[in-house]
Amino acid sequence: MRGWGRGRCSVLNGLPEIIPTFNSFLLQFEGKYDYDLLVIGGGSGGLACSKEAAQLGRKVAVLDYVEPSPKGTRWGLGGTCVNVGCIPKKLMHQAALLGTAVKDATKYGWDIPSPVRHDWATMAQAIQNHVKSLNWGHRVQLQDKKVTYLNLKGSFVDNHTIQGVSKTGKKTVLTAENIVIATGGRPKYPPQVPGAELGISSDDIFWFKDSPGKTLVVGGSYVGLECAGFLTGIGLNTSLMVRSIPLRGFDQQMAQLVTDHMVSHGTRLLWKCVPRSVERETSGRLHVTWSDQQSGRVEGDTFDTVMWAVGRTAETKELSLERAGVPVNPKTGKIIVGAGEESSVPNIYAIGDVTEGRPELTPTAIRAGKLLARRLCGQVTELMDYDKVPTTVFTPLEYGCVGLSEEKAVSSFGQDNIEVYHAYYKPLEFSVTERGANQCYIKMLCLREGDQRILGLHFIGPNAGEVIQGFALAIKCEATYSQLVATVGIHPTCAEDVNKLNITKRSRLDPTVTGC
């Protein structure tokens, strides 16, 4: 299809185009590729990109193939977020929040038999059914929007040719004018821990039919914190092992508060510990040993389940990228892309978790995919804006943020040029239940000069995601501290405490909010 190559204009790099194979050269000459666009990976980014391009009249195919986890867990169309990420995670977090609510309810007069017990199997079945209905929904949408769905594992033959392999090993060769890589990432296993293979990852936990029992979660990533948080919340004996710092890349004062709350909520935190080995006992349970780097001692305990949350690897190793000449960062395995998501090969693009330096979030992958499709179709020139992307960590007490961390604001602007407003507040609902609110905290970073443009906002408390989303718009629009305090709050809410921020760190005054 002619006129489809416009997206190439956005490719600004000096790298030489690789010489296409004779086969694809001929095809290009005749303008006869099988597809205008072929997307490898049917997750958040790939589905969004393929549907958008098809709606703009292109002939599009998307390849999605789920390699089962080392434990044999497999799932349907939709990628990480739908099957083993955001969706089941948020629903299990909700299950845990309900447990707390049930306990609180007695203080509000509800007569609830105690102890309340949680049944994993019921929860898991309901969540898994929902995920399966989403898988089906994605299939229906692709069909509806005339995107060809191929349940094949794709790899490059050359820069216009993909080989797809089916579950039974059958090979199909497909050609396309443009190719988008959206293969995402998968959980890592620690390389130097004997017995590591006895553990599971986040790819498995959401598909457990029965309770994981007493669990050790290893890793201070948000995935580790969130999983340890909901497991604790539904009443399981849960330990979380963190080697160095929690929530790397996030504001560290906030990260500390989040983990402080987890401890008070019942998660056992094993700080500065490194796993040494995992062994299966005759009872079938797992004995784990670790070294405590602070005391220098070797410790151990027995668990029913060990879950690794020690990071994710980009899914690029099996794509034969070298055949198309697409370079990756050798350290991370991620694809290096420019502002238009272009790789150094003019007709090959990459979006989502597989790309270097991008946030690993569903909404960014979706937006990047849609915009890329529109640019490729010559509809717009707009690039994806990755600045001030809000996010939330769904720990038992949620943490939402947008913009710079305090560390980043200080290093970018200098301590003397930023003002930090902060407050320890107490959600009204907590007062009746006598729930501790020691970690309910808000911090806002502003420029010190003039109207004080807001650089970053951090919020720990109930419904942090819902709170931050609206402020993210304001901050994206370059809102200032003066504008924020001129906005009337909604009473009684937690979000109004953001509008009421008035104590600066510089003043050293007590930031605890009092009164109404």
Next chain:
Amino acid sequence: MVFVEINVQSLDSFNRALEENKGKAIFVYFTGTKDAKGLSWCPDCVKAEPIVRAELSKLPEGSIFIYCQTGDKSCWKDPNNVFRKSFKLSSIPTLLKYGTPQKLVEEELLNSELVQMLFTED
């Protein structure tokens, strides 16, 4: 015929059909009840039926196709309609694969490729 069609109009006969065909792949088409002359009050059902019927030959070997008439107009519009409640139906026509989340409703049933997908994929 590789499949068996069963016509039902009551929850009892529906449940009996399910009971008798346990273990088989069961597809259910919920539609408005036809009058004595064989005419349906539900225009969307009238449009969808020939498209669904045209794909029946794609049903898997040994499967069951339950053709379920959910009531006349007033009966269907009643929020307590037994089929509405038992199968969480929001609209007719609805085609589903029993015991799975796979389901197509209204205009989706005008797309024969979608119907075929529901019949053929697990």
